[in-house]
Amino acid sequence: MEQKVSQYDLLIAGGGLAAFLTAAIVLKKCPSLRVAIVEKNQQRSQHTWSFHAKDLSPNALDIIGPLISQKWDEYTVKFPDHERKIALEYCSIRSEDFWKSIGTLTKTVTRITGEVCEVDKTELRLSDQNVVKGRIVLDARGVSGKNFAKGTGWQKFIGFEIETDEAHGIARPTIMDATVEQIDGFRFFYVLPFSKNKVLIEDTYYSDIPHLDIQKIEKEIGSYIQRLGINKYKITAKESGSLPIPLNHSYLLSKVNLPEIGMRGGFFHPTSGYSLPFSISCAEQLAAQIFYAKHVHSDLFEKSRQSVYISRMALFKSAKFLIRLNRMLFRAAAPEKRWHVLSQFYRKDMRTITEFYSGKLSLKTKFSMITGVPPVPLMSGLKHFFSDAAEFHDRKAIHG
Numbered sequence: 001m002e003q004k005v006s007q008y009d010l011l012i013a014g015g016g017l018a019a020f021l022t023a024a025i026v027l028k029k030c031p032s033l034r035v036a037i038v039e040k041n042q043q044r045s046q047h048t049w050s051f052h053a054k055d056l057s058p059n060a061l062d063i064i065g066p067l068i069s070q071k072w073d074e075y076t077v078k079f080p081d082h083e084r085k086i087a088l089e090y091c092s093i094r095s096e097d098f099w100k101s102i103g104t105l106t107k108t109v110t111r112i113t114g115e116v117c118e119v120d121k122t123e124l125r126l127s128d129q130n131v132v133k134g135r136i137v138l139d140a141r142g143v144s145g146k147n148f149a150k151g152t153g154w155q156k157f158i159g160f161e162i163e164t165d166e167a168h169g170i171a172r173p174t175i176m177d178a179t180v181e182q183i184d185g186f187r188f189f190y191v192l193p194f195s196k197n198k199v200l201i202e203d204t205y206y207s208d209i210p211h212l213d214i215q216k217i218e219k220e221i222g223s224y225i226q227r228l229g230i231n232k233y234k235i236t237a238k239e240s241g242s243l244p245i246p247l248n249h250s251y252l253l254s255k256v257n258l259p260e261i262g263m264r265g266g267f268f269h270p271t272s273g274y275s276l277p278f279s280i281s282c283a284e285q286l287a288a289q290i291f292y293a294k295h296v297h298s299d300l301f302e303k304s305r306q307s308v309y310i311s312r313m314a315l316f317k318s319a320k321f322l323i324r325l326n327r328m329l330f331r332a333a334a335p336e337k338r339w340h341v342l343s344q345f346y347r348k349d350m351r352t353i354t355e356f357y358s359g360k361l362s363l364k365t366k367f368s369m370i371t372g373v374p375p376v377p378l379m380s381g382l383k384h385f386f387s388d389a390a391e392f393h394d395r396k397a398i399h400g
């Protein structure tokens with residue numbers, strides 16, 4: 001078979017959320033760039049990607065505005081010991097809307113269907129022997145187990161999007177309803193009302209294992225829907241996933257010679273698992289560097305590599321603290337008592353909550369997060385918060 005070779009300015013392996021957001025943001029700044037994305041699947045995965053509006057720059061919000069399916073001014077959190085309304089703008093993008101609108105933002109992007117076997121500094125090798133070359137090559141092939149150490153916690157969930165026969169009457173999102181039975185770790189329901197008859201309901205677990213008992217969880221979702229007073233409905237979509245919740249920071253230090261972006265590059269909030277704002281801010285940095293490199297004719301690849309590295313290091317600074325909180329949540333609290341940690345967090349002031357989600361925590365916020373009546377046994381909490389030995393143990397487990 002004859003080998004085909006094509007050449008682009010920006011070439012991305014994997015065509016998911018991070019790849020298309022990056023392409024859209026870079027093209028906005030440098031419209032003449034020749035961009036290609038290589039994706040192995042013909043069919044797009046079902047997702048709803050949510051984020052707090054405050055976590056994005058005004059420029060990014062402007063660019064991705066057309067992708068947003070729904071915005072709410074506030075949401076609710078519920079725990080066995082208290083309930084609170086949080087006045088923070090929350091946005092969601094349903095994959096259906098994402099794939100419809102992203103085409104307009106990335107209409108000059110060449111979409112290649114193929115499985116990437118090898119990612120190199122300047123080329124991608126595909127399973128059909130073809131080679132695609134790029135002046136900048138990025139790896140956005142999604143979360144990779146190899147980057148995570150033994151001892152990682154998991155956020156896992158199954159969600160149903162349903163259409164109800166009668167108006168469901170749910171006015172605003174509930175992003176955590178932990179008033180349900182606490183099984184398999186910290187457990188809560190997530191409820192997003194998209195319209196008066198359409199609602200997404202997810203059963204979520206902060207668990208020690210990634211395995212999802214699909215039959216059992218789907219039954220639990222059915223019971224919860226009844227508890228909301230919804231009797232007649234049809235399921236219009238399902239989504240599920242298990243995301244790593246890192247308990248040490250080696251995934252951000254792993255020696256990668258190539259710029260990895262999205263979940264693969266560690267661009268996600270270590271505790272909430274949200275990746276969209278982190279992928280966007282990495283893309284903004286990259287766009288600025290490419291723009292600069294194009295205008296001063298410097299080495300494009302080196303500029304992009306540096307920019308991903310700089311974004312990852314910025315993330316590393318705040319991630320370290322959040323990973324310590326993860327260790328407190330997963331190791332110091334008994335699984336059925338983990339909800340106390342989140343319940344206590346949601347009693348904090350709005351500044352603390354906002355900074356926590358943004359992943360950019362000031363010293364004052366860090367202090368606020370670790371003071372007060374401890375939600376876990378004090379000695380165990382301190383031990384795991386400062387447990388560099390455990391961290392070392394985990395790193396040894398990966399690097400041998």
Ligand SMILES: Cc1cc2nc3c(=O)[nH]c(=O)nc-3n(C[C@H](O)[C@H](O)[C@H](O)COP(=O)(O)OP(=O)(O)OC[C@H]3O[C@@H](n4cnc5c(N)ncnc54)[C@H](O)[C@@H]3O)c2cc1C
Nearest residue numbers: 014016017018040049050116141142241262263274275276
């Ligand atoms: C069900 C679910 C809900 C989530 N909800 C949110 C949320 O509300 N907010 C939020 O911020 N984050 C959320 N996340 C986390 C995260 O944002 C998503 O996982 C997001 O899709 C990650 O983007 P990504 O581009 O890094 O990876 P992906 O979107 O997974 O894209 C990776 C792509 O690479 C392709 N690929 C893999 N290997 C190859 C190969 N060898 N060759 C070619 N292509 C390949 C895959 O097919 C895939 O299309 C959610 C995750 C899940 C699983």
